[in-house]
Amino acid sequence: MNRFKFTLFFATLILFSCNKEEQYAEVSAEELHASVDQVTNIMVHDIFSPPVASRIYAYANVAAYEIVAQSSSNYNSLAGQLNGLDSIPKPKRTSHLNYRMSALIAHIEISQYLIFSEDKMIQYKDSLYSNWKKTNSQEFESSMAYATEVVDHIKSWMDKDNYKQTRTMPKFTVQSDNPERWQPTPPSYMDGIEPHWDKIRPFIMDTASQFRPIPPPEFSMEKGSKFHDELMEVYTIKNKMVEDGDESEELQIAQFWDCNPYVSVTRGHLMFATKKITPGGHWMGITKIASKKAAADFEESVYAYTKTSLAIADGFISCWEEKYRSNLVRPETLITKYIDENWAPVLQTPPFPEYSSGHSVISGAAAKALTHIFGENFSFSDDTEVIYGLPVREFQSFNHAAQEAAMSRMYGGIHYRSAVEVGMDQGAKLGDYLVNTLKMKNSKDPIAAN
Known part of the structure; x- marks a missing residue:
């Protein structure tokens, strides 16, 4: 009897140990959102250009x-x-492989490879990896091994996109004697940012110029000309906003969509910077908001982030090709020189040419991608800017948000109307092309309908 009890106890102990070893880690959409947020926070700290x-x-x-x-x-x-992009390698072994874990590891490792403050990502991932390893070490090791293979594959593809070559290309030459060409603006008078971005390999476009917009209005300081009318519109809007004070709706919109990663502030002899998310970071935040509202699972959320980020990335390539081609002067330069030397825009003028509006282009593209993913008339509360002291704004659709983001540039005094309206059209055409070209999700139903 005692021998039987001992055998039963020993068998139960083995069974319990096996069950404990076979526990698997739950990798959820929440962990993906947290990792994307971590990447965004690090990029804010590192001050990456849009x-x-x-x-x-x-x-x-x-x-x-x-x-x-x-x-x-x-x-x-x-x-x-x-x-x-060629096919990623298939896993050498699927035993104990957690594909979700591998996907999130790959996301984290590629992000760490591309940011500056690696220590911040290492600290974040070490905690996550440690928990996974404690749950099931075999699962973690198998998932990590496969993620590493994929990361190496993506790095090889990434390293051929001409980014490294553009780091050694010359600075942009300013035509200081030509009034219609872009000039550096106060307070920092920075050089033009990323003048060779059009040489970066696009993700889906055939060439950077595929969605080149119509030319901006012909430069003219004569009253009654389209260009002068648009310049005066920027000047007048700012003055009206000052009169209306903090209650100005235009002012609130401009501030909400500022998304300038580096704002120089001068206090006496001291100059320092305030940091914010980029326009793309704002739309990644909106993607998270939509995914959570739609109760999107891990795979659906990865899909949403990927499609939207591809639209944004190619949007910047398309926009920057036009910016440094047309090389148009900013409103601030002309207004302070010819109209009112004491005038200043609500938003700090960013350091690159005016036409077309980058925020308008990428917002138009992102809205098309997100509408395809989540459906028309997808309302949401955008709390992305709360951490910067700004209130939540309500939107009835992604296009509604994109339209407001675009107009914010004119309200902010940094763009003419044409750059905003044409930029939205430029981005929308790119977004339509992405939606119609990429075959990503087999189900055609929006995630929100699931």
Whole structure:
């Protein structure tokens, strides 16, 4: 009897140990959102320019998405769809492999490779990885091994996009004797940012000029000309906003969509910077908001981030091709020189040419992608800017948000109307092209309808 009891106890102990070892980690959409937020926070700290930030989001999201597509019949690989991307390797072994874990690891590792403050990402991931390893070490090691293979594959593809070559190209030459060409603006008078971004390999576009917009209005300081009328509109709007004070709706919109990653502030002899998210970071925040409202699972959220970030990344390439081609002067330069030397825009003028409006282009593109993912008339509360002391704004659709983001540039005094309206059209055309070209999700139903 005692021998029987001992045998039963020993068998139960073995069974319990096996069950404990076979526990698996739950990798949820919430962990994905937290990791994207961590990347955004680090990029704010590191002060990445909007185009460079968009590249980081896109590559990290594609890395995660390709693993999702490997494990789910509902999603198609982007190999052969994105320029230069070949199929990622298949896992050498599937025993104990957690595809969600591999996808999130790939997202984190690519992000860490592209940011500056690696220590901040290392601290974040070490805590996450440690928990996974404690839950099931075999699962973690297997998932990490596969993620590493995919990361190496994505890095090889990424390193051929001409980014490294553009780091050694010359600065932009300012035509200081030509009044219609862009001039550096106060307070920092910075050089033009990323003048060679048009040489970055696009993700889906054939060339950077594929969606080149119509030319801006012909430069003229004569009263009654279209260009002069648009210049005076910027001047007049700012003055009216000052009269209306903090209750001005235009002022609130301008501040909400500022998204300037580096604002120089001068106090006496001291100059310092205030940091914010980039326009792309704001739209990544909106993607999170929509995903959570739609109760999107991990795979659906990866899909949403990927499609939206691709629209944004190519939007910046398209826009920057036009910016440094048309090389148009900013309103602030002309107004302070010819109209009112004491005038200043509500928003700090960013350091690159005026036409077309970058925020307008990428907002138009992102809105098209998100509408395709979540459906028309998807209302949401945008709390992305709350951490910067701004209130939540309500939107009835992604297009509603995009329209407001675009107009914020004119309200802020940094763009003419044409740059805003044409920029939105430029982005919308790119967004339509992305939606109609990329075959990502087999189900045509919006996530919100699931």
